[in-house]
Amino acid sequence: MKLFNKTTLAPLLGLLALGSCQKDDEPTISGDSLSVDREEIVVGPDRIHETVVVTAADRIEWVTSSSKFFVSTTPANGSGSGEVTFIIDSTLEAGSRTAQIRIMNRMDNSQRRIVNITQFGYGKQILLQEEQMQVASSAAYEKRHVKTRVTTNVAFILDPQVEYELGEELTPEDRVLLTDKDLKGWVRIDAATLPSDEEQEAELDSKDRPRSFEIRIPWEMNTVPYTRIARIRLIPADDDVELVDKDGKPTGEVILTLRQEAARRITDDRAGDSLAVITINEKLQSMMSWNTSENMTNWDMVTLWEETDEDKPCDEAVGRVRSVSFSMFDLKEGETIPREIRYLKYLESFTLQSNTNRHQREMELGAEICELEYLKKLEIFSYGLIRLPDEFVKLGDTLEELDLASNNFGSLQQIMAVVNKTNFPHLKKLDLGGGKRRDTVRDLSSENQSDLTDGKLGMYMNMDTDAGKQAFIELLKWDALEELCLSYGLLEGALPTDEEMSAAGFVPYSQTPQAEEKYPILQDTCRWLLSQREVALPGMNRSVKGSDVLCVLPNAKMFYINLNFLTGDVPDWILFHPRLVGWNPESMVFNQWENGKDSRGRSVGFDNVRNNPDFGFEYYYGNGKEADRAEAAYPMYYNKYVGGGDEGGMWPDQQ
Numbered sequence: 001m002k003l004f005n006k007t008t009l010a011p012l013l014g015l016l017a018l019g020s021c022q023k024d025d026e027p028t029i030s031g032d033s034l035s036v037d038r039e040e041i042v043v044g045p046d047r048i049h050e051t052v053v054v055t056a057a058d059r060i061e062w063v064t065s066s067s068k069f070f071v072s073t074t075p076a077n078g079s080g081s082g083e084v085t086f087i088i089d090s091t092l093e094a095g096s097r098t099a100q101i102r103i104m105n106r107m108d109n110s111q112r113r114i115v116n117i118t119q120f121g122y123g124k125q126i127l128l129q130e131e132q133m134q135v136a137s138s139a140a141y142e143k144r145h146v147k148t149r150v151t152t153n154v155a156f157i158l159d160p161q162v163e164y165e166l167g168e169e170l171t172p173e174d175r176v177l178l179t180d181k182d183l184k185g186w187v188r189i190d191a192a193t194l195p196s197d198e199e200q201e202a203e204l205d206s207k208d209r210p211r212s213f214e215i216r217i218p219w220e221m222n223t224v225p226y227t228r229i230a231r232i233r234l235i236p237a238d239d240d241v242e243l244v245d246k247d248g249k250p251t252g253e254v255i256l257t258l259r260q261e262a263a264r265r266i267t268d269d270r271a272g273d274s275l276a277v278i279t280i281n282e283k284l285q286s287m288m289s290w291n292t293s294e295n296m297t298n299w300d301m302v303t304l305w306e307e308t309d310e311d312k313p314c315d316e317a318v319g320r321v322r323s324v325s326f327s328m329f330d331l332k333e334g335e336t337i338p339r340e341i342r343y344l345k346y347l348e349s350f351t352l353q354s355n356t357n358r359h360q361r362e363m364e365l366g367a368e369i370c371e372l373e374y375l376k377k378l379e380i381f382s383y384g385l386i387r388l389p390d391e392f393v394k395l396g397d398t399l400e401e402l403d404l405a406s407n408n409f410g411s412l413q414q415i416m417a418v419v420n421k422t423n424f425p426h427l428k429k430l431d432l433g434g435g436k437r438r439d440t441v442r443d444l445s446s447e448n449q450s451d452l453t454d455g456k457l458g459m460y461m462n463m464d465t466d467a468g469k470q471a472f473i474e475l476l477k478w479d480a481l482e483e484l485c486l487s488y489g490l491l492e493g494a495l496p497t498d499e500e501m502s503a504a505g506f507v508p509y510s511q512t513p514q515a516e517e518k519y520p521i522l523q524d525t526c527r528w529l530l531s532q533r534e535v536a537l538p539g540m541n542r543s544v545k546g547s548d549v550l551c552v553l554p555n556a557k558m559f560y561i562n563l564n565f566l567t568g569d570v571p572d573w574i575l576f577h578p579r580l581v582g583w584n585p586e587s588m589v590f591n592q593w594e595n596g597k598d599s600r601g602r603s604v605g606f607d608n609v610r611n612n613p614d615f616g617f618e619y620y621y622g623n624g625k626e627a628d629r630a631e632a633a634y635p636m637y638y639n640k641y642v643g644g645g646d647e648g649g650m651w652p653d654q655q
């Protein structure tokens with residue numbers, strides 16, 4: 001940074017010039033008839049009063065006059081000796097300015113004295129009310145900032161390159177464990193509140209007179225047991241501006257130093273786990289609380305590993321936190337799940353639900369949770385999540401249940417790029433429901449289409465497009481899934497037909513190697529899927545062979561796609577799925593958004609089940625216990641799902 005403005009030389013040169021050259025070249029009187037005690041006055045930029053003593057004979061009447069408007073005198077006239085006060089207004093200029101005051105004999109203009117006034121202007125300055133400020137290690141969100149006043153006569157910004165350091169030396173262990181993310185970047189320059197360019201220009205329209213502004217700089221909570229120090233530079237917005245003091249001397253850099261208190265050290269033991277849970281809860285600003293005087297075993301929503309747990313990861317896990325749940329919190333946009341989550345190293349289940357105003361917030365997850373190597377169940381519900389961190393794939397080695405419902409993802413494809421059968425081979429439950437950012441969306445055709453396709457309204461996908469249909473088909477190839485929820489979202493278009501699924505590589509149950517061993521349900525109630533027998537679909541004027549039904553999500557005990565904007569027909573791979581009755585299909589599959597319309601203005605709902613009075617589930621189990629089993633696809637279903645008893649009875653001839 002340049003530290004000296006060439007324009008500031010002008011005041012100094014002007015002062016020197018005054019010493020060698022009299023501006024008024026008229027002659028002054030000789031003798032002591034009229035005199036003053038000062039002929040040179042040099043002042044700074046602020047308004048000031050200066051006194052000059054006039055000495056004259058009693059008979060002499062004198063008057064004063066000023067060559068410039070910024071200097072006035074009182075009294076303006078008098079007789080004999082007396083004092084005259086020079087009132088010099090504050091300047092608005094960066095440079096100097098001069099004026100002359102004439103004190104003249106009213107009766108003889110040749111008898112006069114001249115007082116030269118030199119006033120220096122303001123140098124380009126940025127002055128801090130406080131140069132050093134203390135910051136707590138933790139606080140509520142609305143208190144996590146520093147506020148200070150800046151007095152300046154130049155437009156300024158905060159240098160985005162903040163200098164960070166620690167107040168104490170790292171231990172060798174911490175040097176390995178901690179990263180730059182822990183030690184740096186905790187001052188959020190990007191979210192700082194400064195006067196806008198327009199506000200600064202409006203306040204500085206009085207040229208170079210300094211004005212005071214308030215600035216607000218947010219900070220993040222400390223996660224390490226060390227004092228963190230940040231040095232923030234305030235610099236002119238114009239690179240050519242040079243900062244000097246009132247005497248024209250360079251001022252050097254203007255730096256605001258923040259010192260943040262160290263966080264409590266979290267140890268790798270049970271006590272450390274309890275401190276981590278409390279700290280996470282505090283940073284989430286949750287409505288939950290625990291009585292810390294009680295043993296952690298008695299804390300609500302917290303479970304510990306016990307000695308008797310056969311599936312404990314190791315003996316060291318006994319007494320450590322196994323699962324924890326946080327709810328009703330207020331994590332703001334720009335924040336992530338508190339980094340202390342990484343200290344719960346033996347965590348098997350983690351639940352985070354119900355962030356305030358999640359529809360309006362665009363939240364990140366943070367990478368720390370991805371370090372949990374024993375995590376099997378993760379629920380991030382109603383959080384405002386818009387994307388998954390790159391490190392999320394690390395959880396694929398252990399994760400079995402993943403609930404990302406009621407978040408703010410832009411598309412299903414966005415999630416599937418990370419969460420898929422390749423990256424998460426052990427996953428059995430996937431919940432992506434509630435992907436709408438506005439509950440009032442009923443007619444997609446009336447919405448701004450770019451907002452829809454850009455994901456601004458939520459998790460959108462159109463299965464009438466090749467990309468949308470292909471993404472959905474890839475999801476259906478995830479055979480290991482036992483639960484898949486896509487309810488209450490922005491899915492539109494027709495479900496993949498049986499022909500499209502067959503072209504994508506799906507085969508019937510009857511052609512699946514070792515189908516009966518893989519899917520035991522085929523050995524009891526659903527043996528029809530291995531047969532050639534045809535079953536008529538009520539109200540559809542067609543029949544289906546069991547051996548033609550495609551094997552899709554064969555392990556799915558739950559498959560929910562209700563309250564979307566789907567159209568077309570329900571395909572046979574759903575209508576004859578061996579677990580359809582257990583899905584509660586009338587509510588959780590067939591039921592689309594009431595009176596809803598898709599982006600083409602079409603009424604949503606499935607044509608082959610909507611308004612079909614003849615459609616029912618008789619093809620599953622007939623009309624009752626004594627059903628004509630030869631007419632039912634799954635004749636043993638009645639007692640199991642309707643009659644409340646065992647299957648009982650005999651299967652009809654399958655030839």
